[in-house]
Amino acid sequence: MRRIHISSALSALLLAVVLFVLGGILHPGFANYGLVINILRLAAFLGIVAIGQTLVIISGGEGIDLSVGAVVTLGAIIIYRFTNGHNELFLPALLLALGVGALIGLINGIGVTALRIPPLVMTLGMTGVVQGLILAVTQGQMIGDAPPFITDLVSGSLILGIPGVLPLWIIIGLGTWLLLERTRYGKHLFAIGVNRATALLSGVRVSLVVVLTYTLSGLLAALGGVILLGYTHRVFLNLGEQYTLPSVAAVVVGGTLLAGGVGGYGGTMAGALVLTVLTSLLTTVQLPEALRMIVYGVVLLLLLAVYGRQRRLRA
Amino acid sequence: MGLIVVCMDVVRLVYYSMGKLSLSAQGLVKRYGGVTALANGSLTVRSGEVLALMGANGSGKSTLSKIITGAVAPDKGQLVLNGQAVRFTSPLAARRHGIVEVFQELSLIPDMTVAENIWLAHEPLLALSMIRRREVQSRTRDLLNLFAGTVSDLLQPETLVAALSSDERQIVEILKALSHQPELLILDEATASLDKRQVERLFELIGQWKAQGMALIFVSHRMQEIFRVCERATVLRNGLTVDSRELATTSESELVSLMVEQGAVERYTKQTQETLSSGVRVEVQDLRTKVLRGVSLQVHEGEIVGLGGLRGQGQSDVLQALFGAIPKTGTITLEGKPVRFTHPSQAMRAGLAYVPGDRGQEGLLPVRSILENLQLPSWAHYGLPLNMRGASQEASEITQRLGIVMASLQDPVRSLSGGNAQKVVLGKWLLREPRILLLDDPTKGVDVKAKSEIYQLLAELRAQGASIVIYSSEDEELLGLSDRVFVLHDGLIRAELSGETLTRTELVAASLGSAGKDSRV
């Protein structure tokens, strides 16, 4: 299985490179350094938001987290409001944002395990609750400012024009890989994703792992929001929404099975990259929007044809 | 009396074409990536005979059978049916020629009823492809009648397959194949999950089918079964057909030496009485679950306790209740201290291990690697980050010990043969070196050689002071391994056999319950 999933991650990565080159040919300047950095930066947001989604999808049991978008927005709003542009307040605000994100995830997890609410509805309901809370508390007035620390991290240059968010993504990516492949939690996560009865009878605390996974997903989505704020500098009500479905898409394009139990974060990273490169490429090509959409869909299907195929029925 | 009814049902249900069938497989080859599942598989079978297909775990029996039934596409070789070369591109195609298989890993759909499963894809139809519900019901009932008396009466046409125990599922799978009125029926380890009486009934039926001109291929790791129902045996070794023998003129040890390179197959190792005086490790009092009605027993250190009786009389419940996997009442004391496990992880931490009886549903993670399956209960012992080298090393030791045939530890368990998968289920708990080992039919589908290896492992564990509680559907195994046997019937212990009384006759007598008045027997 490992071989298969690495190879799907790899082929997604290769496809991203192919798209880059294609872009460079279609559009001299597309593959220039600045744009590559920019695309990587954009992929990093999607990639970070999709970490939690990866974990939740691997956990199986129809697992999916549709609340990530709302939590992204909430995370950004918390930083925006509580730091009001002051670096000194960043750390406490960050802890608050991550804590609130984790709390939301925790509630999702409890709903899914203890109350047996199907994850899709639980997390979608939670989206409404979070959006509703944001509306109720702010009444649509976004007061505050982004602290320079986070804007520098995302928009500034660490070395050679590389913003700090890229190494951060790679570190988080490695961390996630370690979490999945080199910790007990990771092994248990895959197990419950495949067969919860087997996991239970092998001494895995199934509910605990599920709750933990949704909690992590909430926390990481909030982190994604914090980082996204560094890019947009301002918050708005719909900030995170555009990441919900693409986060699922990035996970699946990366070779993780929606049924659970199979996959990894390397694939998701590559998936995020593929989706971002494709969008960017199409943005730069001068086409009517309708045609862009058609091309986007067709190319995505072609990508799937290259590697995203399921097993044959007949061995 | 009941039997006559059953016979008439059979006659009514199963009509065979009078034409003779002869099928031969020639030089079949199947590779999965680098693994050769079948290097050169050949066999011939004719109407009215039962051919045994034998071989160690992973030798290619299932692969060969599946090629014959169109479920697996061969890389090379051909099938010749009644003198004509044929190609089956799907199970449906093979079925059109009267060839049907009882799959080792079953082909049932848990969320559908017994009747729906049996008649899937060949439902009796009205116009507009509407299903004749009545007919489905009554014909299912007729089929179920074939095993009447050997299964609980809760096995009805309308029962969901998800609610069945593994022996009942196996029976449904057999009846499903039978409902196609096959000319060639392949039974791939169809007896591994059945208890003695169910096997008896199956053999009676096989006798009738054979007489009516059906051809059968029978796969099993139980020698006595092979010698009882088969005329000829074709033996596979490492994917090669090595020989085909008339059983009348072949001895058991000859067959074994054909299957495995060195025919050293040792049987059970029995403990001397002295351990019984050692301390009591587990004490169970008045254990009640949905099936158990008050069970009390003790297990000593260094003792193997068998749970006997027919299938489904509560043996699995005893094991699962001890392991904290099902709700229960009653008291369980572990080395003098009362324990209340509400989750298997607690039991595990206290040194218990449980090998479930249903590997497909409860024992395996099919898409995950062999390594991950073996180490699932043990990851806590490999630090943070996990010491993968250590884990691989220990896992590969146990795979060698159990003789698991595989290409690499990283391969998914799904790619293992049935017997090898069973060894994984067992191996993951042996790795934990448990103090109390709970085994639910642990050698199901395991070949003779590996079985003896497992017996030896159990003996070693016992010598180190482990306590073992085992249920086995094979009486020989149970009697051969256990120091004492508790015979369960209808949720109660009906007899405790040890020493003198630890005999087959006593076991059988006790299995049937005290007076046989219970209709569930």
Added chain:
Amino acid sequence: MKTLTRERAPQWRRVITRQSFALALLLLVIAVLINYFLQPRFFRPVTLNNNLGTYLPLMILAAGQALVIIAGGIDLSLGTIVSLTNVVLIRLLGNNPSAAQVALAIMASMGTGLLAGLLNGFCVAYLRFQPIITTFATSFIFTGLALTVLPTPGGSVPGGLLDFYSSPALGIPLALWVVALTLALWLLLRSTRYGRYLYAVGGVATSAYLSGVPVSAMRLSTYALAGLIAACAALALTLSTGTGDAHIGDPLTLSSIVAVVIGGTRLRGGQGGIAGPMIGAVILYLILSIIAFANVPTWWQTLVNGLIIIVALIGPGLVSLVRRRMV
């Protein structure tokens, strides 16, 4: 406490398991009662008729989504197929169409839906792509096509058709006729071999294959049917709104999936039916009404909506605790 009970389901539990819509029905009754207490006017025949007409598109779409989900798939493109077939219909209707033109337009839009579904089905069944990502991709294709067919929203539907849609037939709301017809067709379908195959493929596809079920053809057919059903939903939507809009159906995708889940059909497939999802669709709209009539303060409405959905599902969740045998 986690249990691994081996014991068999008693009759009542079997009923709940198989009649998956039972709990949705209960929710519906509760939602209707609350609505009744909050706004008795809701149940005047005219209002009821109009409301059902408004709910109908999502109800139909949820039925299509359920079909795909029962067979083990999921279709994220259904809403965009609704949009696409809606604009095709509007474009071909033009101004003052003759009866023949109307028939042609409806046929063409059905054909479009069918083709769109066939594309999905082909990719999933024969190219073996994961359904969720396949239909995510095709949803862009369908939106692009819809925008090409009708770049700016507009168009109109002949008044006669609008009247037909909004007037009760034989004193019973048209929507109820459609629902009754759909359920009747479903019951019929379910008693056929096709119905069995549906559950088998969604249950365990490999087992179904080994049993002789034409799995790929089944998959293809469910997506194609769902596409066709989406075109029917679009017809209802077009007749209830009288407009063409390349985005009009897009938000219906997610709602249709939620309706399926509320209706007691699990996303994993192999179980459930279409009555539940259709009820689920109605429940979603009733929640909107409840919020309206409970005088929820403006800024809290979104919050309350989310909470109601969650709370409504706790009940069934608790029952399914009994229902599921494992973890």
Added chain:
Amino acid sequence: ACGGSGDATGNGDNKGPFTIGVSNGFVGSEWRTQMIQDLQSANAEYMKQGLTKDLVIQSADTDVPGQIQQIRNLINKGVDAIIVDPNSVSGLDGVFKEAKNAGITVISVDQAVTSPDVTNVVIDQTEWARMSAKWLAEQLKGKGNIVVVNGIKGHPANEARYNGVKEVLAQYPGIKVVNEINADWDQAKGQQKMSDVLASQPNIDAVWSQDGMALGVLQALEAANLSKLPIVVGEARAGYMQLWQQVKSKHSDFLSYGVVNPPGAAVSGLRVALQLLQGKHFKADALQGTPKNTLFVPIPGKVDPESFESEFAKVKDKPASYCLDGYISDDEAKSYFS
């Protein structure tokens, strides 16, 4: 059959207090929340005068059938008038007719609808776009490469606005649209797509954008470290103007422009609704469009380089999402009626 002429409620001596319903089918934007807040504060005044009761607001993210349901709920609640920010141009016609039959005055704000049973009280979106496009063309002296950043493709407001732009540009053949992208009125998408475009199209003289995404566009431009920034048509919102101020301090030659798209249009709608409820009739020439159901309220203003300082002073301390606002007064509302 002049829509909303109040003949349904027709008795001129009706003095209220009236119940006003509000239907809003999208909550994910600050423009909409500001609109609702404007409505609430304006209504508070009327409540003091005893003219209205509490607003009955239905505000949720929903689809066209959902909004039909919202409006029907308002009808069933027995409101006297409904102010609707519609999700569809003609998709709500049926329910509007139901409202009219129930004797309810319906006012559509933000987006004009086609129903003859409704009075649209809106700014002229096409004119709104024309103003900025004309300014842009003049700044470019009729020559140059521009990028257009639009909202949601196929959305009526987007198409109306872009039509205005195209109309103007048709008169300037020297101006070339080198790329048209759609950023769905989303700030982050505007920023992302603008940076993609910048990387592949270095020679851009101007960008035409609008709404919340304009801020993202300007952010991308600023981050690109260009020696000379293109001219940008943006938006009269606090966040955009704050950034504009910042950019100006680095690039003194930076030129930008924003037209006010007032959330307060809904308040204008409320004022007109109250006139209608009190039995007033529109002047003969007040309404335009086909059908004659649209009242164009004046566009409250614009921000250009000349007026920037004074306008900026107004929004310096507002939250970034605040939109420059404006609505007609009661007297102005009365002036549309005979």
